[in-house]
Amino acid sequence: MKKLICAVLCVCFMILSVTAAFAAESNLTVDGTWSIRVPASPTPYERFAANKLQSALSEVFGVSVASSADASAPYIAVGSAGALDVSDIADNGYRIRAVDGCIHINGTGTRGLQVGAYRFLEEFCGRKVYTAQITELPKAQSITVPADTDIRYEPYFEYTETDWRCGSSDIAEFSMANGMFGGMYRSLSAEMGGTIRYIGGFCHTMGSLCETANYKDTHPEYLALHDGERTTDQPCLMNPDVLEIAKKNVLKILREQHDPNASLQIVSVTQNDNYHFCQCEACKAFEAAHGGVQSATMLYFVNQIADVVKEAGYNNVAVDTFAYQYTRQAPTGIVPRDNVIVRLCTIECCFAHALDDPSCSRNTALMQDLRDWSAICDRLYIWDYTTNYAHTCLVFPDFGVIQRNIQVFYEHSVKGIYEEGNYYMASCDAEFGDLRLYMIAKCLQNPYCDLDAEIDGFLAAYYGNGWKHIRKAVDLYTEKAGDKDGHLMIYVGSKQSLQLKERDVSVLDRCWADALREAETDTQKEHIARSELSWRFWKASRKKSEFSLLNPNRYAEKEKLFRDLQAFGVTTLSEGGHNDYLDCICIKYAPADEWNDYEAGERGAETRVFFGRILEALMPILTLGGVYYKLYQRIYQR
Numbered sequence: 001m002k003k004l005i006c007a008v009l010c011v012c013f014m015i016l017s018v019t020a021a022f023a024a025e026s027n028l029t030v031d032g033t034w035s036i037r038v039p040a041s042p043t044p045y046e047r048f049a050a051n052k053l054q055s056a057l058s059e060v061f062g063v064s065v066a067s068s069a070d071a072s073a074p075y076i077a078v079g080s081a082g083a084l085d086v087s088d089i090a091d092n093g094y095r096i097r098a099v100d101g102c103i104h105i106n107g108t109g110t111r112g113l114q115v116g117a118y119r120f121l122e123e124f125c126g127r128k129v130y131t132a133q134i135t136e137l138p139k140a141q142s143i144t145v146p147a148d149t150d151i152r153y154e155p156y157f158e159y160t161e162t163d164w165r166c167g168s169s170d171i172a173e174f175s176m177a178n179g180m181f182g183g184m185y186r187s188l189s190a191e192m193g194g195t196i197r198y199i200g201g202f203c204h205t206m207g208s209l210c211e212t213a214n215y216k217d218t219h220p221e222y223l224a225l226h227d228g229e230r231t232t233d234q235p236c237l238m239n240p241d242v243l244e245i246a247k248k249n250v251l252k253i254l255r256e257q258h259d260p261n262a263s264l265q266i267v268s269v270t271q272n273d274n275y276h277f278c279q280c281e282a283c284k285a286f287e288a289a290h291g292g293v294q295s296a297t298m299l300y301f302v303n304q305i306a307d308v309v310k311e312a313g314y315n316n317v318a319v320d321t322f323a324y325q326y327t328r329q330a331p332t333g334i335v336p337r338d339n340v341i342v343r344l345c346t347i348e349c350c351f352a353h354a355l356d357d358p359s360c361s362r363n364t365a366l367m368q369d370l371r372d373w374s375a376i377c378d379r380l381y382i383w384d385y386t387t388n389y390a391h392t393c394l395v396f397p398d399f400g401v402i403q404r405n406i407q408v409f410y411e412h413s414v415k416g417i418y419e420e421g422n423y424y425m426a427s428c429d430a431e432f433g434d435l436r437l438y439m440i441a442k443c444l445q446n447p448y449c450d451l452d453a454e455i456d457g458f459l460a461a462y463y464g465n466g467w468k469h470i471r472k473a474v475d476l477y478t479e480k481a482g483d484k485d486g487h488l489m490i491y492v493g494s495k496q497s498l499q500l501k502e503r504d505v506s507v508l509d510r511c512w513a514d515a516l517r518e519a520e521t522d523t524q525k526e527h528i529a530r531s532e533l534s535w536r537f538w539k540a541s542r543k544k545s546e547f548s549l550l551n552p553n554r555y556a557e558k559e560k561l562f563r564d565l566q567a568f569g570v571t572t573l574s575e576g577g578h579n580d581y582l583d584c585i586c587i588k589y590a591p592a593d594e595w596n597d598y599e600a601g602e603r604g605a606e607t608r609v610f611f612g613r614i615l616e617a618l619m620p621i622l623t624l625g626g627v628y629y630k631l632y633q634r635i636y637q638r
Contacts, residue, residue, distance in 0.1 A: 028074070028098055028149075030124070031142035032063035035071040037102075039081045044191035046079035049105065049117040053078065056121050060140055076103045076120075079113050086112070091263065092181075092193070093154035096120055098147050110263050111181065111193025118177045119153065129177035130461045131434050132170040158264065159196050159381065159416030160444040161185065163423035164437035178438070179445030182418065198266045198320070200253035205268045209246045210235035224278035233276035237297040238283045246301070247308045254314055262316055266341060267309070269302050270322045277326055289333065295323060296331035299340075306337040320381070323373055330372035336379070341416070344373055345383040346405075352397070352481040352488035354404040362487055367408075374412040381416035382409050386436060389575035390491040391593045392422055393430045393537040393565070397481035397498060398488065399474055402439050407447040417444060427572040430533035430565065432474070434462060462527055466518030470528070473511040473535070480504060494541035494593045505544045506636040508535060530568050536561050540592035550629040552619045555588040562587045562595075586612055 034057075038050045050067055053076060057065045069081070077083070082104030084095050092109035094116030105120055107113030121127040124145050127137045161182025165171070171186050180186065183195030184202050201208065212232040215222040222242050224234035235242045250267055259265060271277070277294050290296035298321055306319040317339070323330070324345040336342055346355070346366060353360035355367055373380050384405065388396040409417055419440045425433050435458055442454045455474075459467035482488040483496040500508070512532045519525045540547045546557045565581075572578045573596055581595040585605055589612025590598050598605040615622075623629060 026147040028101065028103065028145040028147060029142050030057075030074070030076075030103070030145055032058075032061035032065060033074075035065060035075045036067035037071040037075040037077040037081045038067060038069055039079060040069040042079065042081075045107075045110070045113050045193065046081070048191040049107075049114045050078045052114070052117050053105075053120070056125065056127060056137060059137055060125050060143065062139060073100075073102050076105065078117070079106055082106055089152060090154040091158070093152070094119065095153075096123075096149065096151040098145055098149040103145060103149070109193070111176075114176065114191075114193055115179065116153070119151065122177070123151070127177075128457060128461070129174050130438055130458050132165070132168060132174050134461050135173070136461055155179070156410050156447055157414065157416055157444060159266075159418075160441075161417070162386075162419040162421060162437060162440050162444075163425075164386070164419070164421040164433050164440065165425055166437075174441075178441035180441050184418075185423075194262060196264045196266065197259075197262070198268055199257040200250070201268050203268055203270050203322075204273045205270050206235055206272050207232070209249045209269060210242050211245055211249070224276055225280040226276040226278065231276045233274045234272055234278060236278045236280055236283065237301040238278070238280070238286055243301060243304055247305055250305055250309065250319070251312060254309065254312070254317065258314060258317065260316065265317050266320045267317060268320045269305055270320065270343075271298065271324065271327060275326055287331075291329070291332035293327070293329040293331050295327040295329060296334060298322075298327050299331055299334055299336060299342075302340055303334075303337050306340045310337075310339055318379060322383075323369065324383070328366075328369050330369060330376060335376040338378055340377075341379045341381050342373055342377045343381040343383045343416075343418070344370060346385055347383075347490065349385075350482070350487040350489060351385070351401055352486055354401045354408065356404070356408050360487070370408075370412050374414070379416075380412070380414050382414050382418065384409075384417060384419050385490045386419050386421040386440065387431075388490055388492060388497065391493060391497070391537075391541075391574055392424075392428050393534055393570065393573050394494055394497050394541070394593065395431060395477050395534045395538055396488075396490075397477040399432075399436075399439070400478040400481065402436070403443045403447065403449075403451045406440075406443045410447050419444075424572055424575065424578075426569075427578065428570055430530060430537065430568060430570050432531055432534070434527075435459070435474075462524075463515060463531075464519045464521065464524035464528075466515035466528070469511040469515040469518070470531070473508050473515075476504060476508060476511075494538050494591070498538060500544075502544075502632075502636045505539070509545055529564075533561075533565060533568060533570070536564075537592050541594075543591070548629060548632065550623055550626075550632050552623045552626050552629070555616055555619075558588045558592070561592065585609055588612060588616065 036050050036054050039046055054065050054067045084097055084104045084106040086095050086106045086108050089095060089108050092112045094107035094112040096105050096116055105116045107116045124143050129135045159182055160180050161184055163185045166185035172188050175186050176192055181195050183197035188195050212223055212235050216232055220230040222236060222239055223230040223232055224236055253267060283297050287294060287296045302319055302321040309317055309319055318341045320341040320343060323342050349366050350360050350362040353363060355363045386398060388394050422428060422433055438458050442449050459470050463470050480499050512535060516528050519528055539545045540558055540561050543549055547554050573581045577596050583599040584595040585600045586598045586608045589608050598608060
């Protein structure tokens with residue numbers, strides 16, 4: 001019996017070995033002898049995709065890869081040079097398939113083929129574009145492509161945009177590799193497929209479209225009646241003359257800026273950024289008949305404009321409006337036209353909990369609004385938020401919800417997403433902007449990607465050998481996010497951003513120190529020091545670690561943080577707070593998240609300096625020359 005069992009096992013092993021060998025032999029081994037096959041008369045899209053493949057593969061193999069219309073097998077066929085039918089793939093999607101010993105890549109829309117070329121390089125060559133400056137492309141003699149390869153991709157969203165690090169001119173390559181195609185913060189060439197642009201304004205356009213400021217004296221009835229007074233802050237949306245003015249201005253924008261060749265252009269007809277909505281009898285009556293919500297008059301107004309746009313033949317144009325603050329709830333008895341986009345905004349939400357987390361009462365109302373709008377709107381967009389606008393230099397620990405929230409949007413038929421972040425990053429780059437940009441891009445490209453693996457890859461490329469310590473810090477921030485009830489909003493101070501015990505503070509201090517010690521290059525050290533600013537800023541706001549009241553040198557540490565922020569180009573600590581902290585006269589004596597509040601001549605500033613100087617003089621006595629601080633360090637940093 002033992003001999004029989006052994007014989008059977010040997011036969012099985014031989015079968016498996018032969019099967020594995022056959023499978024290995026059937027795989028395609030792509031090397032420098034392959035070429036790129038292009039159409040005889042390539043389109044700009046085909047030419048761009050072929051050039052990208054040729055350039056990258058030449059770099060991988062260390063030899064010049066040929067490209068021609070009459071390339072013989074084996075080859076990578078681009079666009080119409082191949083034999084792939086993509087007629088059943090959605091706009092801007094692609095297909096990558098191994099056929100008869102060759103590889104075919106084709107796509108749809110204005111950018112599907114090009115993005116397919118990038119996907120091939122990432123999938124089979126390991127090419128990763130982490131930032132505009134960091135691209136990894138491993139060298140190899142050959143790469144392996146399974147013979148049964150058949151990758152089909154359709155975009156999860158028609159519109160993807162964020163403002164993280166996106167005002168720079170070198171963001172195009174990152175955008176193409178990672179699926180970002182909104183045109184507000186990036187410019188992609190026509191051969192790349194261009195972008196989806198908002199024309200005539202991105203948001204809060206109602207004042208300019210309705211010209212409210214021009215009619216304050218001559219036609220006050222055009223203005224919103226709010227709390228008994230007419231205001232130029234918003235128009236009266238039920239006044240027919242106001243509607244005609246807005247129609248005229250929208251059509252003027254389209255005459256001047258419309259691109260008939262674009263896949264989509266968007267005109268924003270959105271409320272101004274205040275709560276002064278109209279309360280006249282006509283507006284209130286219409287709203288009462290449609291659910292008692294202000295979105296009813298807004299949607300009526302926008303629908304009429306959308307009708308005029310369609311009648312004028314602008315078939316690739318959509319009209320965008322907000323479901324924001326007082327217009328966030330969906331109306332009843334009225335639905336958006338098919339060329340209307342409704343952008344639902346998450347400004348009131350908690351970002352320590354996923355939006356669909358039933359334990360978070362702060363997000364349940366938004367989820368109901370999302371369901372209601374999804375039921376009546378064929379083109380629902382999202383305006384989401386990903387930073388702390390009150391104290392942008394603080395860690396904003398929303399890392400744990402970014403992916404799930406984007407999944408929630410997709411699962412509720414959302415077609416476009418704008419992730420607003422630190423749009424003033426050029427003057428306030430002191431946190432995890434590049435990491436968050438990468439996370440957002442990969443999740444918009446595929447909400448169900450292996451985000452943990454993507455994060456690890458980014459951290460290793462960005463921070464170097466000590467990246468695991470940074471990962472530990474990010475995970476701890478995520479675990480301890482929010483206020484004492486675990487909620488995290490986008491306008492909060494240090495006390496509401498993280499809940500850390502003294503032991504946690506020491507663990508995080510070691511994470512940053514260990515990461516810096518293991519870094520090998522000056523660039524990695526610069527990345528670590530820059531991101532650590534957010535941690536030091538939190539400690540300086542909460543009087544922790546080296547900023548502890550027990551440390552007689554805490555005043556010097558505050559001044560060092562102040563200098564380091566400026567050395568890294570940080571001139572802004574909050575939205576709208578440009579240069580405010582640079583005028584603070586009590587840097588040494590105020591928590592860091594109060595530095596915007598103590599300019600010379602402001603109430604309380606001189607008083608704080610006066611008592612701060614007295615306390616500074618007494619510190620050596622009160623702390624026994626640092627004995628208490630040394631004891632603290634021994635307890636928590638052992």
